[in-house]
Amino acid sequence: MSFFKKSLERVGIGGVKIDAQLQNNQYTKGDTVHGEFHIKGAGTDTDINQLVIDLCTVAWYEHEDKMHQKKVVVDSYSFEGSHVKSGERLTIPFAFELPYTVPHSTSRSPVWITTRADIELAIDPRDEDYLVIKEPETSRLFLNAVRNLGFRLREVEVEAGNYLTERFYQKVLPMDQIPKYVQEFEWAVPSEFRGHIDEIEAVLYATEYSLHVLLTKDQRLRGLDKFFKSEDAYYELEFTLDELNQPDVVERELWSILQK
Structure with missing residues (x-):
């Protein structure tokens, strides 16, 4: 099965690169999502304390007779990080189960994941990729x-x-x-x-x-x-x-x- 690839580059100290790859980008509610974090070390050793995937959507609300939208985190999934040596390449597998409460994807209710890393003394790296969520x-x-x-x-x-x-x-x-x-x-x-x-x-x-x-x-x-x-x-x-x-x-x- 072809991989649905998303790249995420840290712009803080050290320049660690994290590439989270999913096996697919189309799922039904309740499915298990499988993927891998591909990590490339930078010029110095780096401690990644934690890797987090946020499952997100858009919610609508009315304010002063106008409709507005905001980002909503449906669920978050935390994974253990690792010590990355200078120039080292690591692969960390991950899996998480989609909740049945996640909305199915529409133009007004898109669903996406944000991957972020907890790295000491660095800007939090993150990126977004959209998923197609289908109803059971x-x-x-x-x-x-x-x-x-x-x-x-x-x-x-x-x-x-x-x-x-x-x-x-x-x-x-x-x-x-x-x-x-x-x-x-x-x-x-x-x-x-x-x-x-x-x-x-x-x-x-x-x-x-x-x-x-x-x-x-x-x-x-x-x-x-x-x-x-x-x-x-x-x-x-x-x-x-x-x-x-x-x-x-x-x-x-x-x-x-x-x-x-």
Whole structure:
């Protein structure tokens, strides 16, 4: 398999070069990423205390009626460094597992890794390379079911979580693994639901064999004052891979919720 190569050169004292090579740049959530750090010593002996890979994405937030973006670290992976002699070449293998909470890659939710090294008395060397992260089969089957009902995927982006997403993730993850930022899917409604539903949104937690869904229905209600008002209704759904492989089962459950 060809290597997806990224180079990173230290610009501080000593000039150590670190080249992190990945076996691939395309992964599915939950995959194990394998690679190697290729280190070339400089003119003097150098101690690399630690090598760190940050898994990053972009989150969106609203401020003063405008949308802004910021870098978010999804997870970090630390690896033991080494003493590098002058001119020495070292190869250090590494591996880390992608969390199921990492967003899948879109133009508004890119995913990349930043490699950095802890070297005493030197500027922290780092570089970035983008990954293609795909949804597991469980997510893809659910997204197909929503599309089959006539809903058009309008937007996918990463946003700050809230108490609802925290409560949702508490059922499937330990507290220290609950993400502060979540990827949200948003659909425009087909004609038969217009006037009843403005849009639907979903946060997905997908593993290889199961899918948990936090579904938001932005519905329109007619009040006593005869004006339409919007109100969000929330539903938590759970599907096994076997259920997701039966599209009619998923579509019936979604349809029953949307008709309420």
